[in-house]
Amino acid sequence: MQLKSSRRSNRDRSDTTRAAILDAAHGLFVARGYAETSTPDIVAAAGMTRGALYHHFEDKKALFRAVAEREAGAVAARIEEATLDSLTPREALITGARAYFDAMAEPGRIRILLLDGPAVLGTQTMAAIDAANAQRTLEDGLAEAMAPKVYDQAALAATATLLSAAFDRAALEIAEGAATDLYVEAIGHLIDRLISA
Incomplete structure (x- = not known):
């Protein structure tokens, strides 16, 4: 005992x-x-x-990776918390977009996840971290919103990667002072085109 x-x-x-x-x-x-x-x-x-x-x-780089993984996990958790209600798949994607922008507004997240992360860990490692967190929720949301259309998993992942890049760019613009609502609306138009295609 x-x-x-x-x-x-x-x-x-x-x-x-x-x-x-x-x-x-x-x-x-x-x-x-x-x-x-x-x-x-x-x-x-x-x-x-x-x-x-x-x-x-193991070293400073491994420590930085752990910090980046923790931050990416916090972003994904924020998105999942925001989309728990009984939303339509489209509403969940739009609500998730706003939650992503809000989560990325936390001090330092842009620097760790979008600026230093790719430079220190490489784009493939950061993509893997994203795939395990926010991109996973994005893929799930897109698949739901596009149902019942049959969507090849590789094509779905590629679409989520491209949309994720748009989210990241928007987060950078918002951090520089752009209006969040403007980018939520723009992302909404992109999502509408994707799910109605």
Whole structure:
């Protein structure tokens, strides 16, 4: 019984340490960018040792990937929360678009997911992270909205990738001051054309 409690306690401590390192790294990556953030800076901000960092992450790049995955997961969760109601598939896509834009407005998300992410991890890795998160919800939404049309899975994935690129570009424009409503409406027109084709 004591051994089981000790294991849980060790796991809790390990999870707490990992979360503290991720939080510190996130803050620095947002404030300074990947290139200007060093591992000594991260461990100092986290109040940890370098040994603790390297116990959880192979190197700074692996830590950045974990931060990017956590941010991508938070974006996908925001979209899924917004589209839980009894919406039509089209309404869910439009509501999901607004939720994506709102989620990307969180400080630092644009930098981590759209700017530093592809530069640091490469476009294929970032595409894989996106595919496991927001793009997955987009593909599911498109498939539902296009039903009962038979849609080849590869073509559906390609369509979602192109639409995802439009979402990303719109998020960048919104971050520069463009009106969110303008881009929600524009994305709505794109979606209408896709699902009525």
